[in-house]
Amino acid sequence: MSKQSNTQTEPVQDIMARVEKPSRYLGTEINRVYKDPRSVRLHMALAFPDLYEIGTSHFGLQILYHQLNQRNDIFVERVFAPARDLDQQLRQSHKPLCTxxxxxxxxxxxxxxxxxxxxxNYTNVLNMLALARIPLxxxxxxxxxxxxxxxxPCVSNPEPMAPFFDAMVFGDGEExxxxxxxxxxxxxxxxADRQTLLHRWARLEGVYIPSFFDARYGEDGLQRLQARHSDHQRVKRAVVCDLDKAPFPDKPIVPFGRPIHDRLRLEISRGCSxxxxxxxxxxxxxxxxxxSPQRLLAITDASLRATGYEDLSLLSLSTGDYTCLAALMENLMQxxxxxxxxxSLPSMRADKLTPGLMTQIRSVRKTGFTIxxxxxxxxxxxxINKNIQQEDVVAAVQEAFALGWSVVKLYFMIGLPTETRADLDGxxxxxxxxxxxxxxARRQGRINVSLTTFIPKAHTPFxxxxxxxxQQAKERLGYLKDRLRMPGVQVKWQQPEMSLLEGWMARGDRRMxxxxxxxxxxxxLFDGWSDAFNMDLWYEALEACGPDIARSIHKERHLDAPLPWEHMESRVNDAFLRDQWHAARQATTIDDCRQGTCHGCGVCDFDExxxxxxxxxxTVTVSDGKPDAADDGITLALVYTKKGPARLFSHLEVAHIFARALRRAGTDLVYSRGFHPMPRISFDDPLPLGMESEGERMWIKVRSGQDSNRILERLGSQLPEGMRIVAGRIIAGGKRDSAPVVEKYTVELMQNDILRHRLEQFFQAPQWPYLRRTHKGKEHRVDLKACIRSMDWREPLHLTMEIGPAGGxxxxxxxxxxxxxxxNAAAAGRLRTVKATARATPSMGPSAEARN
Incomplete structure (x- = not known):
């Protein structure tokens, strides 16, 4: 029964230079966990069926990753949906998808x-299984x-994906x-056999075994599930009763690139009433x-030290309702x-955006403002029981503009139950x-309006x-877009077909x-991305499988009709949902049960x-306030390597890596002034993606009074594989020295008589005209003979050359x-090219303190 983890050394490293954003696939980020797979009993992966930039921002994945990896007998890895370019490379090279x-x-x-x-994301799940050579x-x-x-959350209605899974977890996953x-x-x-394991898993609260149910369809065409076993007829949602005692990572993984949520995210609460x-x-x-606020502050302190993030976001379904929000914000701001x-805060209820709270948010940097x-x-x-008034929205926007925000985002839905033309006009x-x-400054503020089509979801009153x-959605969107064409207003919307497809999945049955x-x-594939979405493929699939499957999904359902998710107990009772459905028809509201009376939704037992x-x-802890803006600091000049996997970092990623590494190292940096203060870090002309270097130059400004030896020591320990500090010193007067005129490179080539012949042709030619095109399309004609100061082929594989500029x-x-x-460009880019150490100048090179 034991399974040996047959680890491949580098199954995709040889194709990394051929794909966009190769840092997505390195797996060497700060705070990631690595264990020898042979040293554990359970080796598993958390898989996210979307791109790395989306999945790595998901805090639920981070929670489970760090929680399970704390155990010595478990090794949990990550895998994300490969982009289409890597997908193609894996298929062409016959290599499987790996962790x-x-x-x-x-x-x-x-x-x-x-x-x-x-x-x-459902088709991405199937694609990942196929790339892994696992039966769907x-x-x-x-x-x-x-x-x-x-x-x-999609397990709320598991049926459209049920046949693809051995087990599904409904609810909180930590326990x-x-x-x-x-x-x-x-x-x-x-x-024991596989069925024995499934039977044991079925006894756990929140675990659904799809194969233990058979789907039957009546004359009305609606699905009814029949349980095969009497002890697994309904699945009750798993709930973590005490969130304050639940695990939460204080060393989250820091992505190399720019994920969709590029910040430290703190889950301050779970649930909404x-x-x-x-x-x-x-x-x-x-x-x-x-x-608790105390737990959150402790997580914040540890996480900022461990990540170097420059942004912090409070995460919950209703952040404004957090009981101690004002005091928590004051402590965080200090x-x-x-x-x-x-x-920053996520989308806030307008009635919770007080002037004091908004003033706190803007005291460091004005982050996004969304209602x-x-x-x-x-x-x-x-x-819909959205208990806010129009005057609350107006007051919040007035305060935002008065405090300096220039852009406000507004979210609206179309197609809500009972909607009329008057509601669109509203x-x-x-x-x-x-x-x-x-x-x-008395200028008109900008309004960004986002429009989405309402999608009925399982376990809600709707x-x-x-x-x-x-077609209906297009007509209503068109009506709004035409009338919202005004200066300073930008309107965005989701494609109606995407919303329709999401609705099919949200309320579909096992035939889907x-x-x-x-x-x-x-x-x-990647149906959630507008540039990849193709509804025609879904219409074709539906026609092939049976048009009746989705024909009635988007229509109103009778309250007594069977629902595909009836066997999943969300803990909210059916009577409450029915009462709320009737209340909606009467436009009757209920208040928040935290401030009012219990509405009998059935979730709480008021014990556990x-x-x-x-x-x-x-109590608010008072810090020593803002840094001294008058301190211009000192300039450190550094030389660092960019080799091995680090060659796959773009220049922007390198800048990001250093900025956060300096923060983790506890460096007191000098920042630019203005609306969005940035650390004063600069680099030489950046290397192309895929090229290695034994010595790249950079300059950082740090505040006076710091030990530069200590900075270099700490910074070096915070850099990823392939990057290390090889030299550094303080520059007197802070003046940058000029870049080397000539750079030396080594290229690894396969021995080839044709290559040798072409090299001899180059040596014998009096001139070598070359047309260089920049990424912006500009063309420059140069003589490579004037640029290449020396070139030598050392047997059997190494070509060395010294290159200088020509004509700027x-x-x-x-x-x-x-x-x-x-x-060709692809073949040239695949060759290992290494730039030699940056040439020392009087103001550059290892100082005595760096050598010691």
């Missing part, structure tokens, strides 16, 4: 756990294959996933459970002010009113509601699995499971390789 940390093929793992956060459907897998499981790991290890030690009737998260994450760490009115009229806001009237508010079809697989086979709030707010044009080794040896 990031150890490069283990997914098929050699014990368990693969997918995060299902978004319905339009659970029924096709046997003892030799990994167990494939899933979790996330149940650890329990599943323990059960797996006991099962593995016994050597506002009762918005369209909001699935507000229902399935009940009750409200807060983390901690973050000197370090120039900006604190979600959702509907344009008070009547429709009452229907959006236009509200935006028009907000547009009249003067922004900074689970029975109708959804607009694509055939449609998903058929669409994937036709090429559907109940709202957990913290009303003991911490910088020539790279790839230019020489393409022109002299007639290689």
């Amino acid at each position: 990031l940390e150890s490069r283990t093929p997914l098929g050699k793992l014990h368990i693969i756990g997918f995060s299902l956060l978004y319905e339009l 459907r659970a029924a096709q897998r046997d003892q030799t294959h990994p167990l494939v499981i899933a979790g996330g 149940v996933l650890a329990q599943m790991a323990d059960v797996w290890m006991a099962w593995q030690a016994e050597g 506002r009762g918005c009737r369209f909001c699935q998260a507000g229902m399935i994450y009940r009750p409200v459970r807060e983390r 901690r973050c002010q000197r370090q120039r760490v900006a604190v 979600a009115p959702e509907a344009g009229t008070q009547r429709l806001r009452n229907v 959006i236009i009237e509200l935006v028009t009113a907000l547009k009249r508010i003067k922004g900074p 689970q029975w509601a109708a959804q607009l079809d694509a 699995a055939d449609v998903i697989e058929a669409a994937w086979q036709k090429g559907a 499971l109940a709202p957990r709030l913290f009303d003991q707010c911490p 044009v910088t020539i790279r080794p790839t230019d020489v390789l393409m022109s002299v040896f007639q290689l």
